[in-house]
Amino acid sequence: MLGESxxxxxxxxxxDAVATERADxxxxxxxxxxxxxxWVVVDCYALGAPWETAMRAHAARVLAIDDLANRDHDCDAxxxxxxxxxxxxxxxxxxxxxxxxxxxxxxxxxxxxxxxYRGSLGARRREVxxxxxxxxxxxxxxxxxxxxxxxxxxxxxxLAVDVVYAGDASRRGRIEAQAALRPGTTVHGQRPxxxxxxxxxxxxx
Numbered sequence: 001m002l003g004e005s006x007x008x009x010x011x012x013x014x015x016d017a018v019a020t021e022r023a024d025x026x027x028x029x030x031x032x033x034x035x036x037x038x039w040v041v042v043d044c045y046a047l048g049a050p051w052e053t054a055m056r057a058h059a060a061r062v063l064a065i066d067d068l069a070n071r072d073h074d075c076d077a078x079x080x081x082x083x084x085x086x087x088x089x090x091x092x093x094x095x096x097x098x099x100x101x102x103x104x105x106x107x108x109x110x111x112x113x114x115x116x117y118r119g120s121l122g123a124r125r126r127e128v129x130x131x132x133x134x135x136x137x138x139x140x141x142x143x144x145x146x147x148x149x150x151x152x153x154x155x156x157x158x159l160a161v162d163v164v165y166a167g168d169a170s171r172r173g174r175i176e177a178q179a180a181l182r183p184g185t186t187v188h189g190q191r192p193x194x195x196x197x198x199x200x201x202x203x204x205x
Contacts, residue, residue, distance in 0.1 A: 021047055025054035032058040039063055042075075049074040066091075075099055081108040113195040125202055132201035134164040134194060142171075147205055148178040148185070157183065162197050166190040 004010050017027035024047065032040070032055070040055045043065035052062045052074040064075040067082050069090035077100040078091055087103040095101070131151070135143040144165050151161055161182070165175050166189050179185040188197070198204060 021051050025051045029054055029058060036060075041065065048072055064095075069094060073099075077102060079103075079107055079109075081105060111193045111195070113193045114198075117195040117199040121199055128159065128202040130160040130162070130201050130203075132162050132164070132194070132197050132204040134197075134204070138167045139165065139171075143205075144175055145171075145178060148175065148182065151185075152178070152182050160184040162186050162188060162201065164188045164191065164194060164197065 011031045013024070013027045013031070016023070018024040028051075035058075037059040039061050040052075040059040041063045042052060042055070045066075045068060048071035052064060055062055056074070061076040062074065063077045063079060064073045065079045066073070067080050069080070071094070073091075073095050075095060078095050079102045080087060080091070081102075081104065083105050084090070084103075088101045091101055091103070133144060133147045133151075135141075135147075144163060148161075148163065150156070151159060161179075161184060163175065163179060163185065165172055165187060172187075172189070176187050179187045191197075
């Protein structure tokens, strides 16, 4: 797995161990026991203040990553890298007083390739010739197929299109079949980053 390939220790929890927030907290506490950790970082919509409070016995600080602002947190810092008007206001009543709110795109967790490609970008073309289509790691609503259907209309078929899809194999087969019927369309699977494709696109979906 990616973490292990980079020299990180990986501890996998069983499905039963993460069935509830309390069970997850107990399993994680057991995995963390015996070492004084500086930080625990949590990025899970199913976990909030109760889980984070339980981790304080094992780590000096807790960082929560969130973008829903729909639950309370017991954290020392909260990260939401999305662009939203008055984003801090969404969390002020959700975190303890004194928590650091790291909100907005300037806190985005990006690989160094994005900085490198941004530094080499020239002036953007006014005309859209190349399009990037990417709807996240799983695309649960099938937006990739809908986008390809729309882009197959006669007035858009001249556009070059890069499609990134790393979800289940059955849907990938359908996406590749759609792409094969459309000239200038390339389907990409799992990639370490999108920086090169973003830099080469005139427009992204």
